Amino acid sequence: MSAPSTEAVKVRLVKAGRTKIGYPARLLSDDGTHVTVRADWAGEGVRDFGFVRFEPGDVFTEHYWRDRWYAIKEVRSGDGTVKGWYCDITRPAVRDDSGDLVSVDLDLDLWVSADGTQVIRLDEDEFAQSGLAERDPAAAEAATRALDELELLAERGEFISLLS
Numbered sequence: 001m002s003a004p005s006t007e008a009v010k011v012r013l014v015k016a017g018r019t020k021i022g023y024p025a026r027l028l029s030d031d032g033t034h035v036t037v038r039a040d041w042a043g044e045g046v047r048d049f050g051f052v053r054f055e056p057g058d059v060f061t062e063h064y065w066r067d068r069w070y071a072i073k074e075v076r077s078g079d080g081t082v083k084g085w086y087c088d089i090t091r092p093a094v095r096d097d098s099g100d101l102v103s104v105d106l107d108l109d110l111w112v113s114a115d116g117t118q119v120i121r122l123d124e125d126e127f128a129q130s131g132l133a134e135r136d137p138a139a140a141e142a143a144t145r146a147l148d149e150l151e152l153l154a155e156r157g158e159f160i161s162l163l164s
Contacts, residue, residue: 009037010098011062013088015105016130025062025101035064035093035101051111051118052083063163064093064103069146071103072162082114085159087150089127089143106132106143112154119154121147 007027013020023042029035041058057078064071071090075083089108096102107130109122133140153159 010100011037011039012096012100012102013105014102015107020105022100028061033066035066035095037062037064037101049111051113051120052086058083064090064101066092066094068092069106069142070150072150074163084111084113084118086111089146091139106130106139108143108147110147110150110154112159116154116157116159119151121151 009025009027010022011025012022021042023039025037025039027035027037038059038061041054041056041060043054046053046055052075054075059076059078061074061076062071063073069089069092071088071093073086073088075086077083087110088103089106089110091104091106093101093103107123107127111118111120111122113119127140127143132143150159153162
């Protein structure tokens with residue numbers, strides 16, 4: 001793993017071919033396969049999912065891989081308390097020509113609470129409605145497999161080992 005950096009990087013989350021959100025982050029490491037960045041909550045105001053609230057002051061340590069179909073975001077409150085991990089099922093991440101870190105969202109998500117007691121699959125209805133299974137069956141299969149893998153690791157208590 002490379003040494004910690006103060007390099008600024010822009011993270012772009014792409015959905016349905018368009019940038020859903022872009023935000024500044026600090027590059028923590030990039031070993032050629034696993035990229036880790038830290039960013040403040042980039043949403044507007046509070047986003048309450050019922051099982052967790054993302055709000056101003058929250059800090060996200062985000063893990064992206066160039067060879068895996070997911071990204072894992074550790075969420076901490078402003079006082080440093082771990083809220084949990086939000087996992088996006090995505091295509092493998094890339095750095096584009098401008099240096100942006102690009103993650104293509106495939107509509108499936110997983111939430112893992114800080115104490116590991118909540119492992120919640122999210123947005124399976126959106127995934128089914130996205131048409132990915134018809135347009136790109138191999139990508140749809142990889143996405144489903146990635147969600148299943150993360151869920152199993154979380155249920156076994158082996159989830160955190162992915163982040164080292």
